[in-house]
Amino acid sequence: MEILDSKENDMDVFKLIGRLDSNTSPDLEKKIFNAIENGSVNMILDFENLDYISSAGLRVILKATKNLKRSDGMVVLCSMQDYVKEVFEIAGFDSFLPIASNMDDAMKMF
Amino acid sequence: MNAETISFRIINSLSQLNILRQNLEEIGNDIALDKKCVFEINLIMEEIITNIITHGYTDRDEHWIDIDLWEENSMLVIRIEDDGIPFDPIVSEKPDLKCPLEERKVGGLGVHLVKQMACDVAYERCGEKNVLILKKTLTRITKPKEKDEGRTC
Numbered sequence: 001m002e003i004l005d006s007k008e009n010d011m012d013v014f015k016l017i018g019r020l021d022s023n024t025s026p027d028l029e030k031k032i033f034n035a036i037e038n039g040s041v042n043m044i045l046d047f048e049n050l051d052y053i054s055s056a057g058l059r060v061i062l063k064a065t066k067n068l069k070r071s072d073g074m075v076v077l078c079s080m081q082d083y084v085k086e087v088f089e090i091a092g093f094d095s096f097l098p099i100a101s102n103m104d105d106a107m108k109m110f
Numbered sequence: 111m112n113a114e115t116i117s118f119r120i121i122n123s124l125s126q127l128n129i130l131r132q133n134l135e136e137i138g139n140d141i142a143l144d145k146k147c148v149f150e151i152n153l154i155m156e157e158i159i160t161n162i163i164t165h166g167y168t169d170r171d172e173h174w175i176d177i178d179l180w181e182e183n184s185m186l187v188i189r190i191e192d193d194g195i196p197f198d199p200i201v202s203e204k205p206d207l208k209c210p211l212e213e214r215k216v217g218g219l220g221v222h223l224v225k226q227m228a229c230d231v232a233y234e235r236c237g238e239k240n241v242l243i244l245k246k247t248l249t250r251i252t253k254p255k256e257k258d259e260g261r262t263c
Contacts, residue, residue, distance in 0.1 A: 019131070055219045055223055087153070091223065
């Protein structure tokens with residue numbers, strides 16, 4: 001998996017490319033928690049080019065969401081493939097995670 | 111793939127998930143499965159295999175995990191056999207999916223996804239081995255093709 005990170009209007013944007021599985025999710029965890037250590041409170045995870053996610057990926061996103069909530073920040077996800085979105089729904093994560101249909105809508109959620 | 115079993119084995123290392131992905135993509139192409147179906151089969155198998163690799167062993171040795179796949183009545187049957195400690199995922203506790211964010215736990219989530227996505231999950235302890243048999247409905251790419259393949263299995 002490739003992770004491209006950038007800053008947009010004070011938000012950290014992580015563009016995920018490839019597969020977020022048990023093998024690759026530690027890389028995302030490192031990136032996210034490095035950003036948090038450096039003061040990041042709001043994040044967008046762009047799923048447009050993410051082909052695959054398993055519970056290992058959900059675990060990292062849950063951990064980040066909990067952490068950022070304590071500093072009044074949040075994680076917004078956007079541009080998911082339908083079958084990836086279904087995983088979030090089955091896990092019940094859609095009840096607390098904002099999921100935007102595209103990047104523009106994700107920006108408006110902050 | 112009718113009546114034909116595809117078998118492969120992987121070592122108890124998470125890096126072997128790439129072998130799983132490659133094999134499933136190949137099978138998906140061979141029997142024209144749609145992307146979502148291949149995704150769900152991969153997810154089901156990753157969750158089970160990751161559990162075996164991370165919780166199944168009390169030593170640091172290499173262990174084989176044996177996988178057999180075959181088609182039966184429009185379903186993919188997935189048989190996973192390992193020599194780890196006894197673990198029956200069927201009896202594992204369902205995570206509380208409605209509790210507030212602060213109390214959400216990820217434990218059990220993988221097995222929950224498996225139970226939701228597979229049609230059937232059966233566990234058996236055979237001697238020193240865990241044998242898990244999962245069934246998943248196959249969804250093929252919809253495209254116009256010959257009506258009758260004349261196969262009766």
